[in-house]
Amino acid sequence: MIKAQRGTKDILPSDILTWQEIENKARNLFQNANYKEIRTPIFESTDLFKRGVGDSTDIVNKEMYTFNVGGGDTSITLRPENTAGVVRSYIEHGMDKLPTPVKLWYFGPMFRYERPQAGRQRQFHQIGLELFGIPDASADAEVIILAAEFLKANGIGNLVVSLNSLGCPDCRNKYKEKIKAAIKPYLENLCDDCKVRFEKNPLRMLDCKNEDCKKIFEKEEIKKVINDDFICEDCKNHFEELKKYLDKVGIKYEIDKMLVRGLDYYTRTVFEIKSTALGAQSAVLGGGRYDGLVEMLGGKPTPAVGFALGAERLFSLIEKKEEDKLDYFVVSKFQDVAIKTVFELRQKGYSADFDMLGRKFAKQLERAGKVAKKAVIIGEDELEKGFYTVKNLESGVQEKVSSL
């Protein structure tokens, strides 16, 4: 038997209403906020992700589905995330000529070759949005507010946003050097991963889960450097402004100096929303500002901010939507009459179905009782005298009507 590939899942009819509900809520909320939906291709040039997501990230280094096509001279990759693709589209279609800001949202499958576990699949879905052209913290605030609103709309209450600022490239580089200087004496005691990170991407050391590394970062002298406000005046003001906006709207947040996201393109604001109900993969949603990405991918310098949300993780947190019963189930041994009646009911906008196997009366009614609110009964009497018997299947009350 051929089975679904490892790390992929069928979304079955029993779950589809809940999925549709998630998508509907995103569509309503984001379109109300003047975001337009964009659908970009599932695969892109491998180069886009190498440059966009970053060569030093795990995503690019070991998790991409990459193929050589066209006789081996074209390398394509199944998108592991969608920001790079949306930015590519933004540049390619000259969206910088559109009124500022340009606000886009998306929903679709992403692909990462990882070991599946709770809350992690190889094909998974993300809902996200991107806002282009606004350097002011009001843009960061809007994006975070929409993220919180969206979760709230899905019944996730009491959420707290983890917030941090990574600074701009300038202050971040200075910060990196300071951290490296502080940690250097302990370099030998770090885990192997952190030794590599020390050179390639020192900030990601702070995310390390290794107990020995954690202990080192807990040391007073190092903690002081980490917690030191390294960011420049402009970045600091930007961050303060953002907090002010969030306070004004009443969004709860906590500053997490350790929050360092794993994609290279983030600048200044980064944020994450977690749930303890999810197990090890606790992040439901993550995002931040990426002021350098558009330029890095060949566009004009354009500030931007966005987030992405793991739809499967959200799905596991929310109450499942039950299927509604049909308005009518037509019960009759005359199949031609049944099919015509069902057709007419549907034309009037009712949901309706009938028995296609010519089962006997009791069985048809049994089915009706399971799937519908009302049964329309059409037998010899009804046919002859030209009326319908409508039975309310919840109350058992039955009445004769001349039309439906």
Add this chain to the structure above:
RNA sequence: GCGGGCAUCGCCAAGCGGUUAAGGCCUCGGAUUGUGGUUCCGAUAUGCGUGGGUUCGAAUCCCACUGUCCGCCCCA
């Protein structure tokens, strides 16, 4: 890439070396040739993830593989 648990019908699940592999749900048929959601009866795994092995005998023990779940890493 590295640890640990688990794998019996569409779903849940008993079985723990010995003749025909419980049970429940769902599905299908009947009791009941026009009144269901209550009840009763019947049907549905020659097979227990796959391949080897141990044994007179294996779903039950051993090995390998595969899958899945949980964790590490990383991320949504």
